[in-house]
Amino acid sequence: MLEVALRHAFPGFLLEAAFTAPTPGVTALFGPSGCGKSTILAAVAGLLRPQAGRVAVDGRVLFDAARAIALPPERRRCGVVFQDARLFPHLSVEGNLRYGLRRAPRGAAGLDTAEVVRLLGLEHLLRRRPVALSGGEKQRVALGRALLSRPALLLMDEPLAALDAARKAELLPFLARLRERLSIPLLYVTHALDEVDRLADTVVLLQGGRVQASGTPEELSARTDLPLLAARRDAGAVLACTVLGHAPERGLTRLGFSGGELLVPLEAVPPGARLRVRVRARDVSVATEPPPALSVQNVLPAVLEAVEPGPPHQAMLRLRLGASVLLSRVTGDAVRRLQLAPGMTLWALVKSVAFSHDPAPP
Amino acid sequence: MGWLSFEEWQAVQLSLSVALRSVVFGLPPAVLVAWVLARGRFPGRGMLDALVHLPLVMPPVVIGWLLLVFFGVRGPAGSLLQDWFGIRLVFTTGGAALATAVMSFPLIVRAVRLSLDAVDPGLEAAARTLGAGPIDRFLTITLPLIAPGILSGAITAFAAGLGEFGAVITFASNIPGETQTLPLAIYAATQTPGGEGVAARLAAISFALAVGGLLLADFAGRRLQALLGRVPR
Numbered sequence: 181m182l183e184v185a186l187r188h189a190f191p192g193f194l195l196e197a198a199f200t201a202p203t204p205g206v207t208a209l210f211g212p213s214g215c216g217k218s219t220i221l222a223a224v225a226g227l228l229r230p231q232a233g234r235v236a237v238d239g240r241v242l243f244d245a246a247r248a249i250a251l252p253p254e255r256r257r258c259g260v261v262f263q264d265a266r267l268f269p270h271l272s273v274e275g276n277l278r279y280g281l282r283r284a285p286r287g288a289a290g291l292d293t294a295e296v297v298r299l300l301g302l303e304h305l306l307r308r309r310p311v312a313l314s315g316g317e318k319q320r321v322a323l324g325r326a327l328l329s330r331p332a333l334l335l336m337d338e339p340l341a342a343l344d345a346a347r348k349a350e351l352l353p354f355l356a357r358l359r360e361r362l363s364i365p366l367l368y369v370t371h372a373l374d375e376v377d378r379l380a381d382t383v384v385l386l387q388g389g390r391v392q393a394s395g396t397p398e399e400l401s402a403r404t405d406l407p408l409l410a411a412r413r414d415a416g417a418v419l420a421c422t423v424l425g426h427a428p429e430r431g432l433t434r435l436g437f438s439g440g441e442l443l444v445p446l447e448a449v450p451p452g453a454r455l456r457v458r459v460r461a462r463d464v465s466v467a468t469e470p471p472p473a474l475s476v477q478n479v480l481p482a483v484l485e486a487v488e489p490g491p492p493h494q495a496m497l498r499l500r501l502g503a504s505v506l507l508s509r510v511t512g513d514a515v516r517r518l519q520l521a522p523g524m525t526l527w528a529l530v531k532s533v534a535f536s537h538d539p540a541p542p
Numbered sequence: 543m544g545w546l547s548f549e550e551w552q553a554v555q556l557s558l559s560v561a562l563r564s565v566v567f568g569l570p571p572a573v574l575v576a577w578v579l580a581r582g583r584f585p586g587r588g589m590l591d592a593l594v595h596l597p598l599v600m601p602p603v604v605i606g607w608l609l610l611v612f613f614g615v616r617g618p619a620g621s622l623l624q625d626w627f628g629i630r631l632v633f634t635t636g637g638a639a640l641a642t643a644v645m646s647f648p649l650i651v652r653a654v655r656l657s658l659d660a661v662d663p664g665l666e667a668a669a670r671t672l673g674a675g676p677i678d679r680f681l682t683i684t685l686p687l688i689a690p691g692i693l694s695g696a697i698t699a700f701a702a703g704l705g706e707f708g709a710v711i712t713f714a715s716n717i718p719g720e721t722q723t724l725p726l727a728i729y730a731a732t733q734t735p736g737g738e739g740v741a742a743r744l745a746a747i748s749f750a751l752a753v754g755g756l757l758l759a760d761f762a763g764r765r766l767q768a769l770l771g772r773v774p775r
Contacts, residue, residue, distance in 0.1 A: 227667050253670040266668040270686045270770040279682070283673030329672045
């Protein structure tokens with residue numbers, strides 16, 4: 181288990197955050213810029229010394245203000261991937277990768293060079309200098325360098341934030357692949373919801389230096405009392421799905437979740453694989469009767485659990501489908517017109533194309 | 543050396559030797575002081591900074607005189623050196639090198655400090671997270687990255703050291719073959735009736751060495767920057 185409890189007063193900003201997360205697994209620190217998430221990461225790495233608190237990974241104490249324990253960063257075994265890569269300019273890519281490996285503790289378990297190079301696609305970059313790399317390549321090398329230092333905990337500070345959408349789309353699959361392969365905990369700082377949906381096992385929601393909530397992406401996304409999530413344009417329930425099969429001729433993939441099935445545009449994922457999808461609340465409409473002849477592919481029977489007030493003339497509907505929850509954002513007028521009330525049986529309508537990814541810019 | 547007399551040639555050799563020794567012995571402490579000034583936060587840092595830069599703003603004769611007071615045979619440091627190691631600095635080549643080293647010290651410190659300020663502390667932090675301790679970090683990250691500054695500082699100090707006059711003549715005197723470096727030989731020639739030709743020849747050599755040194759410093763600095771991957775090759 182990863183235990184973090186920190187208190188640090190900056191001029192005009194108080195960081196007071198505590199959370200625990202299961203290990204191994206990916207924990208995302210999510211929140212708007214200036215919420216303190218990068219500060220937490222720096223404190224875990226040892227690059228910032230908080231005034232009070234405790235940091236421990238699987239019982240190994242890295243920092244404990246009460247017991248005057250503060251391991252220096254070089255002895256914490258935290259691999260860090262910084263937003264700006266921070267590759268050593270005077271060393272080649274290979275030299276950068278070796279820098280971490282040479283200083284790794286003897287006998288520490290971890291990926292070997294060949295595997296890291298293959299996993300991150302670095303084969304043709306090894307002889308180059310960092311100055312000759314693109315932003316995405318730099319981040320892949322930085323990630324490889326951190327991995328080869330055989331860390332006990334991997335920290336990533338908005339590794340994709342400095343990249344454009346195309347580079348980001350190029351790097352995300354590497355991270356997803358790494359997530360499957362990794363046996364150490366990963367703490368991932370981001371303000372991008374799509375990265376959370378794709379990577380996180382646990383989300384810690386931060387605002388103003390405090391933890392607002394923490395839990396799985398599925399749990400948190402279904403809550404309507406967290407403005408940080410629910411007030412977003414892309415607010416919506418995250419469903420943990422399993423790929424049931426593909427229908428290439430129809431251009432659709434069939435996903436199963438506890439509570440029903442979803443048809444989404446064809447995904448390049450083998451059947452049986454697990455996939456998380458975000459069903460945006462504004463893409464879900466409801467009908468009081470099963471509608472005939474409809475272009476919408478997904479018509480899911482659901483029970484209306486609650487009608488939550490939203491912005492003026494809007495409401496958020498909580499729909500129960502077996503063990504899962506869907507959110508639907510509708511107008512206040514629709515609530516009155518259909519006389520929606522908790523307990524009603526409804527049909528949730530979700531267009532398949534609502535799940536299509538934004539086309540990556542060329 | 544047909545166009546140089548033995549004494550003139552000796553002055554050139556002596557100048558080169560004094561300047562080289564001043565750089566070799568001055569470089570390590572100058573790098574250390576530059577590092578302390580750039581990265582250290584301690585009381586008295588401003589005083590140290592001012593002290594290091596004194597030779598730039600004080601009359602060289604005063605520096606020479608201070609050295610004489612301090613390192614003279616009866617001075618606090620001079621008598622210790624004499625008694626313990628049998629080393630006498632006044633009126634010796636070593637003394638000329640010491641005076642030159644003190645005068646060019648701020649030049650090296652400034653050059654090294656400028657390149658230290660240009661090193662991203664984030665790189666050192668990254669090396670820390672990869673398991674590098676303080677000495678390891680300095681040797682593998684900081685030192686290679688400030689190498690251009692060290693090199694250009696050393697070459698500039700060497701070129702300037704060839705021409706150090708006031709501090710050398712005050713502390714080490716003007717002894718041919720022992721402490722009479724190029725500028726001192728030029729001075730001596732101008733004081734001698736009919737010495738204009740000697741003075742002109744030595745001045746031309748002095749000029750050529752100084753310009754050559756500065757050009758070399760610039761070239762080596764840029765070459766090293768490319769080697770260090772700061773700019774694409």
